[in-house]
Amino acid sequence: MASDTTRRLILLRHAKSDWPDVPDHDRPLAKRGRRDAPRIGRWLHEHGYRPDVVVCSDARRARQTWDLVAPELGGSPAVRFEPRAYAASAMTLLYLAQELPSRYRTALLIGHNPGLSELAGSLAAPPGIGPKTGTATDNGPRPGISLPTAAVAVLEFAGDWPSLSPAQARLINTIIPADL
Numbered sequence: 001m002a003s004d005t006t007r008r009l010i011l012l013r014h015a016k017s018d019w020p021d022v023p024d025h026d027r028p029l030a031k032r033g034r035r036d037a038p039r040i041g042r043w044l045h046e047h048g049y050r051p052d053v054v055v056c057s058d059a060r061r062a063r064q065t066w067d068l069v070a071p072e073l074g075g076s077p078a079v080r081f082e083p084r085a086y087a088a089s090a091m092t093l094l095y096l097a098q099e100l101p102s103r104y105r106t107a108l109l110i111g112h113n114p115g116l117s118e119l120a121g122s123l124a125a126p127p128g129i130g131p132k133t134g135t136a137t138d139n140g141p142r143p144g145i146s147l148p149t150a151a152v153a154v155l156e157f158a159g160d161w162p163s164l165s166p167a168q169a170r171l172i173n174t175i176i177p178a179d180l
Helices: 031-046 060-073 090-098 115-123
Strands: 006-013 053-057 078-082 106-111 152-158 170-175
Touching: 006 115, 031 060, 031 152, 053 060, 060 078, 060 106, 090 106, 090 115, 106 115, 115 152
Parallel strands: 006 106, 053 078, 053 106
Antiparallel strands: 006 152, 152 170
């Protein structure tokens, strides 16, 4: 668990979805998604990434992802199914994180691409840049972060949720289902 002065944001892209003839918002998980989501939940649990709050897109595939991840986590975080997270831009997702109450130390945000990958890439401080100081120790470019379905990016930052801003977090872990 993160310390009192550190917040942890876990970004999870929904698991692989199916493509039946339904509106995009109502697309369910595919067989692979139903297999991958619990595996990601176990990985989160095994690595001690247990959220105390979850903000989940209200799209069917995102809700189903949460339903399969939740039993693996070993806790009962507060959960909010958020219409604004559906097909949201990185900026909207950032606002959702910034709105979180200070009592929450670790948040899980379940959403969609491209916004989720863009958010991960914008929050992660470039290599050699101190998240707090912004001072360069090398001239390495900031890598893009790609989150395929059911992938996770775990970021940490010092401060409260409203202070979360681009290049102010440290990417501490990532996982994709193929690596499990």
